[in-house]
Structures are given as structure tokens and as C-alpha cells.
Amino acid sequence: MTSTKVNVDLVRERAKCTFDLKELIHFVDGGEEITSERKAFEETVLAIKELKDDIPEDYLSHKERYEIAVRKACILRELRLRHDQNKPLLPERPTYVYNILPATIKDISPFYLHETMFLATIWGLMNDEQKAEWLSKALDMKVIGTYAQTELGHGTFLRGLETTATYDPETEEFILNTPTLTAYKWWPGGLGHTVNHCIILAQLYTQGKCHGIQPFIVQIRDLETHIPLPGVHVGEIGPKMGFQTANNGFLGFKNFRIPRKNMLMKNSEVKKDGTYVSSKSDRLTYGTMVVVRVNIVNDAAMQLSAAAIIAVRYSAVRHQSQLKPNEPEPQILDYVTQQRKLFINIATGHAIRIVGRWLWKTMLGVIQKILEGNLDQLPELHALSCCLKAVCTQDCTAGIEQCRLACGGHGYMNSSNLPLLYSHTTAAMTYEGENTVLLLQTARYLLKTWTQILEGDTKLNPTVLYLLNFAKPTDYRWENTNQGIIKGFQAVAAGKIKTAYDTASKHVSAGKSQEEAWNLASIQLVEASEAHCRVIICEVFSNEIQCASNTLSPNLSKVLQQLVELYLVHWALEKKGDILLYSTISKDDIPALRDRYEELLALIRPNAVGLVDGFDFRDEVLNSTLGAYDGRVYERLMEEALKSPLNAEPVNSSFHKYIKPFMEKAKL
């Protein structure tokens, strides 16, 4: 059982691969240098014995798991402090550094919110003086914090938050209060028992007036004893679908006082006497939100890639059923239905990673313009990041679940790691903007653009420029090519935006208010937004691979082109109803798409294992009995099972306590 030979099927699959694996790995990482850097980092982290588990955490109690997570988070944080110094901010870096977590803490770190939103908010919303006071303390973990926005009663609707911060000019302090049960902060990661500070969003009251939501930095626990300060009611919110070790917490205040200078004053200010000086523009705060959403897009791509590796390798190792009588059982990877489940997820893993990187670059460009005083592209960037976050998390969640189900019964085992990947990715459909709400935000931008077009304005932002081509009935002819399909998706998006626009207008004409009309058209608005987002993903994926082809070797570039085409044809078939409705495709074109789709599956088949090897996840990061590089699937399943504390005793005490007395009663 302790052989370390690589499974013969995988050896055979790898021998078939038509491209240079190293080249793909460097392409995925973003360059050879980054690959080396990543590997060195992984090497360092994974050499630390203290980060390994004796007993898999799934067997432990909620409390034990939290305690282990804290221990590991401290080790990792220290390492990061040493590692991250003087490293430039590359679009590739956040993901690969974060990606070490599945190999160590497994679930979410109780410091996760500290490392992301807490630091980002200090960075983005404090004025220089405040930054000087807090930033290095936070970076060095002298204070540990979280970002507390959501309350029991309000997540989506920020203006509805109920926590109050009332300014008292006598003492130059704010008094924080939680006036109702629904005003309790609820959800912030690490808030339960880990952090000693948090950024609190609260309704600011001064000089008898409410000035809306403002951020405050608040110490909630004593730095020496960690005991909650008087006036603070804090604890954890209990078990969830995932995020078991994230220590999400609740928090209430009762006349809790903080100094005036604890309001984050980059955009707005409260003077000593209580005068409120309002912000010039709060649009700058979009910045942080976009960064966070780009990270979510990248994480989702990584998680889907992990699921694809697991499911493809397992499908190469697993043999089941007979294709032909008297022949050996085939690898399940040879069933065309199985290929359909898996290959699109390899393609989607690439597509979304590439889109995430493109979004990051786009954002850097927009930020540069902002620094030059030009805010014109901000609304477009916001609209883009909303729909991309929504659609990418949705696609990746669905893809991971498809990969899990494709592993049959064993995919349901935690040791496959697929259940955890699922529960993390699906959470991202809700946090940082609930997906429907985000799609509606993008829809608002699209409707504005459509109005612009109807008014004859042709100066549109780059990502919506294509809509101009569809403002009037066009006579373009459907073409069964990549570009033809993308054009078809553009026609669908334009058609859906127009339909939604017309529906809303119809309701207004019929006497409804703008807001009611918006609500009545909202199903169509969401669909329009999704269709627009599909255009973006298809275009970016296709263009970026096209560009990369100039420098990649012909063999690799051919395979990547196949993935692009698979992605396009897959979505054309998925959305054939829309394409039939809004583009010039005819019924007779559909069978050709279907044939092409099936051909592509066959073309990709020989490279399937090579392609997932190309995502280059170390076994520790993948953390899956089904997905390890050597394919020792059954050995690992058994090895993991034998770690169960229940298996340490031949007879569990419940037999003598409950079952035996019960059987004896039955005997009478």
C-alpha cells in the first residue's frame, strides 16, 4: 500500500501529451520567473512541520478546529511578513500566495479579513496622518482587525445599516450604539474571538443630523488580556457551510466611546466642534471594491482549476463499465458524456484566470487616469467588475459541482477536497455584493449606455462599443467561426438590453413609476447583464490567447485555441435559444455547432491530463485523494479513512451503551 509508483494510466496519458508541459506552466503562472518564485514559496511553506495535521480536521470539534487554525495562521502570517517585503504588486501574485492556504489551514484563515479588507481599508480610507499611525501597526500585527460592515438586518443595502456613531463635542468622542437586534454586526471574518480591532461602518450623527454611513476604527478587546472592552458584546455566529475556521463574528455596542480621530477621514471629516465636512467624491472608494472583486475572480478560477485537475486525473485512473463486451473496462475519461462534464471546466479555468488578469490590468490603467484627474472610466470599470464577479463565481461554482458529480460516489468524500472547494466558491456568489444585486448594477450602466445610443451619442467606452453595431437592425450574416460566435453573443446582449429597455419603457408608458418599471423588467435586466458579461469573457479569452500565440510554440498554441473554441461553441449551444432569437443564425446551423463541439472533445481528449498538469498544483495544495499527481487514488482513500478516530477502536462505546441493551430488549 505504500508504493510510490505513478499509476500506469497517468503515465500513458502523459506520454501522449502533444505540447511542452513547462511552457504551459509558465504561461499559466504568467512567466517562468513567477513560476520559480511560486515554487520557492511553496517549498518554504510546505517544509514547515508545524503546518501539517496529525488528524484531519474534519474529525475534530468546531472549537478544536478554530484553535488549530489560529496556530497555523500565526505561523503563516510571520512567513508572509518576511516574504512579501519589497515585492511589487503583480496581478499574478495575490492568487498564488493565497493559494497556499488549501495546503495549510485548509479552510479560511481567521486572519483572512485582516490581510484583505482591514489592510485595504486603512490604505484606502485613512488620511495620511491616520495611515502613519495605523498602517505599520496593522502590517506588523500589533493590531489585528477585521472589516465590519454587514449587520443581522442589512448586507446588500448599506444605507440601511443601523449602528450609530454619535459625536459628543464635549469629550471629542463618538459614541457607538447598537440600537436594535438587527443592528448587530454579523459575518465579519475573525470578529468572533480573533481580532482586537475592527473597521466599523456606522451612521454618523453630529450636531443633531445624520450624515450617512462612515467608517471608524474601533478597538474592541484589551490588547493584553484580549477581554472584550466594557460596552462591547462580541462572539462568533456559529457553523456554516464552509468558512468553519474563519471565525465570523457578531458585535454589539452599548454607549461605547472612541476618539474623534478614529473616524477614517480621507473623504469626510468631523471637526472638533462637530462640524461635518463632506467628501468631494466617494467614487474613489470604488478602487478597493474592484481590487477585491478581481481577487474573487482569480480565486474562483483557481478553485475551478483545482476541481478540474482532480476530476480529470481521477477519470483517467477510474475504469468503469464496458464499452464493448469482453474488452477491459475503459477509463471513464473515454465516455463522451464524461468529457462533456470535464473539458469545459479546463477551458473555463483558463478563461476566467485570463479575464481576471485582464481586469487587473484594466483597473491599473483606470487608476492611473484617476491619478491624472480623469474619472471618466470609473463607471465602466465598476460595471465590469460587478458582472464579472457575478458571472465568474457562478460559472466556477457550477463547474466545481459538475467536476464533483463526475467523480461519482468518491467525489462526495471530503478527502476528495471537492466539497470544500464547492463551499468556498459558492460563498463568493454572496459576499462582496450578492450576485443578482451586482448584475442589476451592471444593467443600470448598460441601460444608460443604451439611452446614450438612442440619443445618437457614439462616444462609448471600449467594452460597450460593440452595442453601436446593433442599434439599428443589421444585416450581418451568422458565421460558424470563433469571431462569428462572438458576434452572435454581441447580438444577443444587444437584443436583451434592447428588450429590457423596451419592457421598462412600456411599463413607464403604462403609468408605472421608474422604480416599479425597473423592478418589473428586472428578470430581463439580469439576463441582459449576463449576456453582456459573456461577450466580455469570450472576447478577452479569445483575444488574449490570440496575442499569446505570437510568442508561444505552435503546439501549445494549437491546444489553447482548441480550448477557446470549445468555450465558445459550448456557450453557443447552451444559449442556442438566445442565439436563435437574437442573431441571424438559422436552425440548420445548430447541427454544425453540435458536430464541432463533439469533434473538439475528441481533439482535446489526448491532452486532457497534460492540460490539468499544466495548472501545476502541488499535491499538498490540491489536498485530494482523487487528484494527486501519482494517481494512487484507492490507496489514498483507504489511508485517509484509517485516520478516523472511530477506526482506532474495534468497538465504539455506543454499542454497549445503546445498541446492545436495545437488541436485548428485542430478544424478549
Place this chain on the structure above:
Amino acid sequence: MTSTKVNVDLVRERAKCTFDLKELIHFVDGGEEITSERKAFEETVLAIKELKDDIPEDYLSHKERYEIAVRKACILRELRLRHDQNKPLLPERPTYVYNILPATIKDISPFYLHETMFLATIWGLMNDEQKAEWLSKALDMKVIGTYAQTELGHGTFLRGLETTATYDPETEEFILNTPTLTAYKWWPGGLGHTVNHCIILAQLYTQGKCHGIQPFIVQIRDLETHIPLPGVHVGEIGPKMGFQTANNGFLGFKNFRIPRKNMLMKNSEVKKDGTYVSSKSDRLTYGTMVVVRVNIVNDAAMQLSAAAIIAVRYSAVRHQSQLKPNEPEPQILDYVTQQRKLFINIATGHAIRIVGRWLWKTMLGVIQKILEGNLDQLPELHALSCCLKAVCTQDCTAGIEQCRLACGGHGYMNSSNLPLLYSHTTAAMTYEGENTVLLLQTARYLLKTWTQILEGDTKLNPTVLYLLNFAKPTDYRWENTNQGIIKGFQAVAAGKIKTAYDTASKHVSAGKSQEEAWNLASIQLVEASEAHCRVIICEVFSNEIQCASNTLSPNLSKVLQQLVELYLVHWALEKKGDILLYSTISKDDIPALRDRYEELLALIRPNAVGLVDGFDFRDEVLNSTLGAYDGRVYERLMEEALKSPLNAEPVNSSFHKYIKPFMEKAKL
């Protein structure tokens, strides 16, 4: 916080309801008598203090949870023994009796396999003599068993099982062996540490020949000490996405001997001298499989109904965002996008429950015929139960997840119960026949039927009779009515069966073997099977509600008709691509469908809460902070959180152990 008043929004919603709630409840249960019986049973069970938890199980370790589950399972089993006596087998009963589990064990009972497959197999596959020996012992729990079919290496492909049972005429015993690692039994519920017997499926060898898979009953633990017998290697397989307390196990044998009479001999026999006498027909064993699949369909419907109750009640209580400036935040149930997420799941809950009951009645009819010696309808029943199990579990899984996501952040809390509902229902997509594999089985039947039709045979079974209308190009006109939509789905199913048939034929003509052609057409075959299944669900749901309308009051029957129409229009829009391709609908008909869909949402809106109240789940069964009858959502969320053992101490030990030293190091 301990008020027991019902939330005002729910009071208002209930006042708006246009039908008699009691009437709906009786309709859902299958009659007033059954409602009373169910309620009495619930009353009895829920009065038992020992079935209540001090600390929610999610906080405990894997081992503790198992031990609690065993304790509760014994109490429940005793109760069932008393309760079930002399009760006739009604199609309604299995579900409502099973339905008490979410209120007691919460997760799956370690006796679950004993109560289902173990008993069913004894019943179905033992001869009379064997039944006399085993049945009452099993019913009285003098022996506790499970059903061990799946192995590490084989689930779907039974013929591939590797466990061997070799007959030794000298001692008149079978010798059981697990020749390889992949031959280990893997998955059987209760096998880990609970059962002392199991039904083992193994390759029978006698007189030097293999006679394929046969069932054996095997004692694996000592009845007094519960210690595994020599030659038995048994344990649990470890944590899963759900089924934490099901105690799924592994099992290997080393030269383990059992008496000859332990082979289940209803269909086949091994004589004393080792002569193998083969079965007349193993088609009779279809029976058990169909019963199990009907139960799965019913369970899935119940679980989706529970999710719909939770999400609809929560959406009535939850207020978020502003529709109009300066107006109070609306109930999220008023967002049309939210209605789209939820109302289809109310309709689907009814549709699938009704289909499950219809399938049960159909099965009883077929069994009656079989007893009269007529096996003609068996293949149809088998094909039906395969695709219905697959499509219903798929729809319910997707629906539950949609309900969960519709609850925003709080839907991710375990205390909403939505994560557990999801993990149970999705498991049913895999066990008792993996869904793709089942759809392909139905496809085989459909292709046979199509061949029959092409050969001019018009004597088809009832559920495929509709295909005759589409054998030749027809000139029926699309109608925007319920019957029109059903006809449209029939056209789609027929079109897809024809396409799949043609594709397979094309590949055969091109020189592929039948089996290769089957595989190459398999994506289309799966889709054909799904389309056929959608026809069945739509027809049965529509017809049964139509019939019921004769006896129901006009008000209730109107609302149920709306649900039927919503179901039909929803799927017509979902499948508009197929309808555009295969039916005579034109592009211009689609907007009418879309308008009708939006109208239906508005029509159902006032009755939404009434409709989910009509599923009549007691709070204990629903077990959800978000879904309780009184709508005290936020109070319950907080009450549950306060039960966390982490919240019992103001400072967790990990602060002093890890965080503080870390902060101090940072200070330097």
C-alpha cells in the same frame, strides 16, 4: 428576545391568502386522515425529550456525533416498531415517516440502510425458508444489517465487483475473499461500527466456474461483544459532504467462511454438491430498485419543499434595499428577480411529489400484472423510474441551492438548514444509480421504441405513445396554452430521440461498432432522455391537478392551476432553444410566454406564504432559523449563535497560546 409573537409581515401575508389552508394541507398529505395520522406521529416523536440536543451537533466532533446518532436511532427504531404495526403500505406513508428524521437525528441515521435496503433485500431475494429465518429477526433488530454492494473500484458496474464467494462442498460453505484493495466494500451505510450483518454482493464461484454476482447474508461482528469476527476487516470511510452520522463503512474478507444457506436463494441456488441452478428471470429484482427510486423521488420533493418554505418565509420577513426613495425597504419577496428564484420551487415541490405518488401507483399496477404472470410493462417501468430518479434529484438539488442563495448571507449558515438539505439531495444524484448512467438506461429504451416505430409497430406502452405523433413530419401548430406547451415538449423529446438515433446510425454507417456509435451519440442520448422525462413530469402534474380540481374548491384549484402553468411556462422558457428547434413555435411566440411568466409571478405573489404553509412542516422538522412559522428570524439566528461552545468563554485559549506571543514578537 423571547417574545413568541408572529412576525407582522407573516401575519399580513397569511391574511391575504385566497384559499383554505387546511384544504391544501390535506391535499398535500393525500387526505385528511393521513394528515391526522402524520400529526399524531410527529406529536409522539417530538414529545420525547431524549431526542432533543443540548448543543447543536455541528459543534461536536465526528465521533461524538456518531454516538449521539446511535442513541437517537435506537429510540426512534423502538418507536417505529410500535407505530408501524399493522399499517397498510400507502404511497404517502414512507415519506412522512421518514420525514421525522430532520427533527431528531438531523443527518442520516446509522440504521438507515437496515431499515431500507437490508429489509427490502431480505424481503425480495430470500426464499421462503430463508425469510422465515431472517425476516422477523431483522424487523425486531435482533440482527442489524446493511446492504454492501459498492466497492472501492466499482459502483456503477456491478459485473465488475471483485469480492469472491467460492463454494467449498467439503464443508458446505462459501469462502469470502477480498482479492485486491479495490475489492474492498466501500460506502454501505451503518457498515463502519453499527451493523453486525450485511448483505454482500460477490462473484459466485462453484465447481471451478464463475456464475456472476450473487447476494449473501453475512454476519461480520460478534453479537455479544460486537468485535469484528476473524477474517473481517471493517471500519468507517471518513467524513463526507453530508451523511456524517450514516457511518458508511469499508469491509474486506480474508478466507471468511459462511454456511451454504446464507446465499439468498430466491432466484438462484447452489446445491450441496456445488451445482449451480440458475434463476428463471432476474427481472423480478427490478421491483426493489423501483421502490427505492420512488422513495428517492419523494424525498427529493420533500427536501425541496422544505427549502421553499424556508426561503419564502424568510423573504417575507426580510426587508432590503429601496424600491422607491423615501419609502420603507420592501420585503425582498417583492423583487421580481426573487419571485423568479422562489416560485418555481414551490411548483416543482408539488410537481415532483405528485409524480412520485403517480409512479408508486403505476408500480403497484405493474407488480399486480407481474403476479398475474405478465412482465410486459417492466421495461417501461424501469425506464421511467431511471429517468425520473435522475431528473427529479437534479431539479430538486438545483432548486434547493437556488433557495439557499436567495437567502443571501444567512442562507450560508448551517442554522438555516439549507446547507444540510443541499448535501442530502445532491447525494441522491449519485447513489442508487449515478444520474448520467440512469439517463442512458432510459435512452436505451427510447431508442428501442423509436426502432419499433420506424418498423411500423404502433403497439407502444402508454408513456411513449406520444412519440407516434411525431414519427412523420407533422403539421401541428404551436399553441400558447398548457396543452400546447406539453405538445411542444413532446415534439422536443421526439426530435431529440430522432436526432440521437440518426447520429448513432450515421456513426455505424461510417464503420463504427454499435458500442462506439452509442458512446459518440451519448450526449444526445442523455438529452433525449431528459426531454422525455420532462414530458412525463409535465403531463402527470398537469393531469393530476386537472383531476383533483373536480373535488377541490374553486379557490384552491385556481392556485394549483397557476402553479402548473408556471411550471410549464418556466420550462418552455428554459428550453426555448429546443422548442425553437424542434416544435413549430416561432420567434414571435416567445415574448408572449415571457409576459405570461411575469404575470404568473404576480398572480402567485399574494399566496406565496400560504402556499408554503400548505406543505405543513413543523418547525422541528424544518429545523431552520430562517424558516420557522413565527418568522422570528433574527432572534433565532442569535439564539443559535449563543449556543456555540466558543462563545461560552470570553477569551479562547488560543489567544494566550499563539496570538499574544506572536503580537509580542512583532512589537520588537
